[in-house]
Structures are given as C-alpha cells and as structure tokens.
Amino acid sequence: xxxxxxxxxxxxxxxxxxxxxxxxxxxxxxxxxxxxxxxxxxxxxxxxxxxxxxxxxxxxxxxxxxxxxxxxxxxxxxxxxxxxxxxxxxxxxxxxxxxxxxxxxxxxxxxxxxxxxxxxxxxxxxxxxxxxxxxxxxxxxxxxxxxxxxxxxxxxxxxxxxxxxxxxxxxxxxxxxxxxxxxxxxxxxxxxxxxxxxxxxxxxxxxxxxxxxxxxxxxxxxxxxxxxxxxxxxxxxxxxxxxxxxxxxxxxxxxxxxxxxxxxxxxxxxxxxxxxxxxxxxxxxxxxxxxxxxxxxxxxxxxxxxxxxx
Numbered sequence: 663x664x665x666x667x668x669x670x671x672x673x674x675x676x677x678x679x680x681x682x683x684x685x686x687x688x689x690x691x692x693x694x695x696x697x698x699x700x701x702x703x704x705x706x707x708x709x710x711x712x713x714x715x716x717x718x719x720x721x722x723x724x725x726x727x728x729x730x731x732x733x734x735x736x737x738x739x740x741x742x743x744x745x746x747x748x749x750x751x752x753x754x755x756x757x758x759x760x761x762x763x764x765x766x767x768x769x770x771x772x773x774x775x776x777x778x779x780x781x782x783x784x785x786x787x788x789x790x791x792x793x794x795x796x797x798x799x800x801x802x803x804x805x806x807x808x809x810x811x812x813x814x815x816x817x818x819x820x821x822x823x824x825x826x827x828x829x830x831x832x833x834x835x836x837x838x839x840x841x842x843x844x845x846x847x848x849x850x851x852x853x854x855x856x857x858x859x860x861x862x863x864x865x866x867x868x869x870x871x872x873x874x875x876x877x878x879x880x881x882x883x884x885x886x887x888x889x890x891x892x893x894x895x896x897x898x899x900x901x902x903x904x905x906x907x908x909x910x911x912x913x914x915x916x917x918x919x920x921x922x923x924x925x926x927x928x929x930x931x932x933x934x935x936x937x938x939x940x941x942x943x944x945x946x947x948x949x950x951x952x953x954x955x956x957x958x959x960x961x962x963x964x965x966x967x968x969x970x971x972x
Contacts, residue, residue, distance in 0.1 A: 801868035
C-alpha cells in the first residue's frame with residue numbers, strides 16, 4: 663500500500679514526463695492534490711488504498727462549502743479539483759500504487775453551460791488604441807494584444823514564443839506561426855498584417871531597449887522591464903490595465919481575446935472546423951459553444967431591429 667505523498671509525486675512526474683502537460687496544468691493539479699492530501703491527513707488517511715468514495719465526496723463538499731479559514735469554491739473549481747483527484751487515483755491503479763479507484767463513481771458538481779464573453783469589434787479596436795506606440799512598453803503591449811486577438815492563441819502560447827519562432831513570418835505573409843498548445847500539441851496559424859506590423863515594430867524599436875537591460879539576454883519574444891521573458895501574470899495585467907484605460911465597462915482577460923477571435927471568425931462566415939483547428943481544440947464540440955454565442959447575437963439583433971419581433 664503506497665503513501666499518498668509518494669503516489670501524488672509519481673503522478674505529477676507522469677504529467678510532466680509522459681503526458682507533456684503544460685507548467686500551468688501541472689501547477690493546478692499540484693495545488694488541488696496538495697489540498698486533497700492535506701484534507702485526507704486531517705481524517706487520518708495517509709495511504710492510497712485507505713481512501714474511500716465517501717472521503718472523496720467529503721472533500722468535494724468541503725471545497726464547495728468552505729470553513730472558518732476559507733471561502734467555498736465555485737462549482738467549476740470544485741469540478742476541476744475532483745477531476746484532478748479522479749485522474750490521480752486512476753493513474754495510481756494503473757501504476758500499481760493502489761488496488762482500487764475511490765473516485766470512480768463520485769459525481770462532480772453540475773455546471774451551467776456558460777457562453778464565452780466576447781468583445782465587439784469596436785471594443786477590441788478601443789483596446790488596441792490604448793498602447794502608446796511611441797514608447798518601448800507601448801510597442802510591446804500592442805504586439806501582445808495584436809498577437810492574442812490576431813491568432814486566438816492562449817496567453818501561455820504567446821508568452822512562450824521566442825524571436826526565432828516568428829522571424830520568418832514577418833517577411834512572408836503566407837507563412838504560418840507555429841504554436842504549441844496543451845500537451846505540446848503543435849498547430850499552425852496565419853499571422854495577419856496588423857499582428858506582423860505590431861511585432862515588427864516591437865522587434866526593431868522596442869525589444870532591443872529592454873534586452874539591453876537583461877543580465878543574461880535570452881531568446882524570448884516579449885520581454886519585461888528587466889529584459890527577461892514576460893510572464894503570464896504580467897501579460898494578464900497588461901490586458902486588464904488596457905481594458906480599464908479603454909473604459910470598456912466589462913471584465914477583460916487574455917482569454918476574452920481568444921473568445922473574441924473565435925466569435926468574430928464565425929460571425930464572418932468561417933466554418934466551425936476551421937476555427938477548431940485555429941484554436942487547437944481536440945474536439946469540435948468544444949468549439950461549437952462559440953456558435954451559441956453568435957446565435958445569441960443574432961437573436962439580439964432580431965429583437966432590436968425587426969418590427970414584429972416582440
């Protein structure tokens with residue numbers, strides 16, 4: 663009978679070495695499973711085969727309801743944590759660290775089907791108008807926003823780009839930009855003229871200034887004020903700050919630009935399977951939620967414009 667601590671360590675190693683999960687994914691699983699192990703330790707459970715289905719259910723209830731030290735989590739966060747627990751226990755059985763999977767028949771919280779929040783084309787333009795392109799950081803921020811909206815990339819995919827990843831695309835409009843998504847799955851996306859121009863301006867007039875500040879200059883495309891690679895957290899702040907300055911009046915994150923990219927493509931007549939490929943979705947079912955967004959938009963236009971709609 664294996665200890666939970668050892669089995670969780672083996673599972674996290676498996677995610678990195680065999681699954682090729684992203685740093686973000688592994689960090690999230692580590693956080694959820696560390697919390698799970700601490701909860702079980704409080705119940706006196708420290709080995710994999712000592713865990714029962716009622717323990718997993720109790721963990722889910724504890725996450726949902728919270729306690730005196732922490733607030734309860736949303737259904738989506740509880741479902742994510744229980745998914746990590748279920749995946750861990752399934753691995754423990756396959757790896758010989760456990761005999762049974764106590765999470766196999768534990769239900770996860772039902773989640774409502776939430777539509778992604780997309781910006782209008784005018785709102786995206788207002789966001790793009792915020793960076794001062796006469797400054798170094800303004801050039802970088804403009805390149806960041808243009809890349810996110812112009813390619814539909816995840817924030818981690820853009821922050822992971824190196825100069826060499828994009829150099830060839832700046833001179834050749836037909837060349838695609840190679841992105842690496844979840845599980846290091848590779849895809850090729852077009853790089854539009856606006857994104858090429860913004861990135862080109864950043865490389866010529868902005869990046870050399872920040873790179874000169876680096877103790878050890880590296881290959882990263884987007885740099886922070888010290889010349890190091892721009893982190894996901896810092897990029898997130900760039901987007902949220904720009905949204906506030908643009909006075910959009912709605913919450914905006916890097917993922918909002920990904921949603922907007924997909925929604926605007928479908929509004930323009932793009933096939934859902936093309937959008938699936940551009941977003942790097944493994945299943946078209948994931949992409950089809952954006953068709954609900956455009957259907958809702960059409961309904962709003964109809965109710966507003968047609969004399970007999972109401």
